[in-house]
Amino acid sequence: AQKVTQAQTEISVVEKEDVTLDCVYETRDTTYYLFWYKQPPSGELVFLIRRNSFDEQNEISGRYSWNFQKSTSSFNFTITASQVVDSAVYFCALSVSGNTPLVFGKGTRLSVIA
Amino acid sequence: EAQVTQNPRYLITVTGKKLTVTCSQNMNHEYMSWYRQDPGLGLRQIYYSMNVEVTDKGDVPEGYKVSRKEKRNFPLILESPSPNQTSLYFCASSSFGPNQPQHFGDGTRLSIL
Numbered sequence: 710a711q712k713v714t715q716a717q718t719e720i721s722v723v724e725k726e727d728v729t730l731d732c733v734y735e736t737r738d739t740t741y742y743l744f745w746y747k748q749p750p751s752g753e754l755v756f757l758i759r760r761n762s763f764d765e766q767n768e769i770s771g772r773y774s775w776n777f778q779k780s781t782s783s784f785n786f787t788i789t790a791s792q793v794v795d796s797a798v799y800f801c802a803l804s805v806s807g808n809t810p811l812v813f814g815k816g817t818r819l820s821v822i823a
Numbered sequence: 824e825a826q827v828t829q830n831p832r833y834l835i836t837v838t839g840k841k842l843t844v845t846c847s848q849n850m851n852h853e854y855m856s857w858y859r860q861d862p863g864l865g866l867r868q869i870y871y872s873m874n875v876e877v878t879d880k881g882d883v884p885e886g887y888k889v890s891r892k893e894k895r896n897f898p899l900i901l902e903s904p905s906p907n908q909t910s911l912y913f914c915a916s917s918s919f920g921p922n923q924p925q926h927f928g929d930g931t932r933l934s935i936l
Contacts, residue, residue, distance in 0.1 A: 742921075744924065744925075753927060754927040800865060809921070810868040810881040811856070813866040814865055815864060816865050
C-alpha cells in the first residue's frame with residue numbers, strides 16, 4: 710500500500726526566512742508520481758508540481774524549489790524568502806500506475822508572519 | 824473558463840435525510856473523484872471514476888454512493904447521512920487519471936446534525 714508522511718504538522722516562520730516542508734513516501738511500485746498542492750486560507754486546492762519517479766532532477770520555480778531523492782524516498786519543498794501570501798496548508802500526494810487511489814499526506818500548515 | 828463546480832457550497836442538514844452534492848467539470852476530463860478533508864487527517868479519497876459508467880471505491884467509501892452517467896457529472900450521494908460524515912468535501916477531475924494534476928472544485932462544507 711502507498712503512504713505519504715508529512716511529519717511537520719505546523720510551521721511558523723518570519724517573513725523572508727527560507728522554509729522547507731518535508732514529504733516522505735512509501736511505495737513498492739517503480740513507477741509513481743509525486744505532487745504538491747497548496748490550500749490557502751480561502752480553501753481551494755491549487756496544484757503546484759508533479760514529478761515522476763524516473764525524473765530525479767530538482768526543480769525551481771521562482772521562490773519555490775523541490776528536492777526529489779529516491780534514496781531517501783523524499784520529495785521536499787522549499788520556499789525561499791517566504792512571504793505572508795505563502796501562508797497555507799501544503800499537501801504532498803502520491804499516485805502509482807494502475808487503478809489505485811491518489812494518496813495524500815495529512816498536510817503541513819505554514820504560517821508566515823510579517 | 825476551465826473549472827470544476829460543486830453545489831451546494833454549504834449545507835446543514837439532519838441525520839438520515841438523503842442528500843446529493845453535485846459536481847460538474849467542463850474540461851472533458853475522463854477521471855473524476857471525491858475527497859473528504861478532516862482536521863488532522865488530510866484528504867482521503869471516497870470514490871473515483873475512470874470514465875463514464877466506471878466507478879471504484881477509494882479509501883473511505885462507507886456511507887457514500889456515486890454515479891457517472893455523463894462524462895461531465897459525478898454526483899456524491901449520502902443516502903442516510905450521519906454526524907460522522909460532517910466534513911469538507913472536494914470534487915476533482917483530471918485528463919486521464921490520478922497520475923495527472925487534479926483540478927479541484929471549491930469544496931462543500933457539510934454539517935450533519
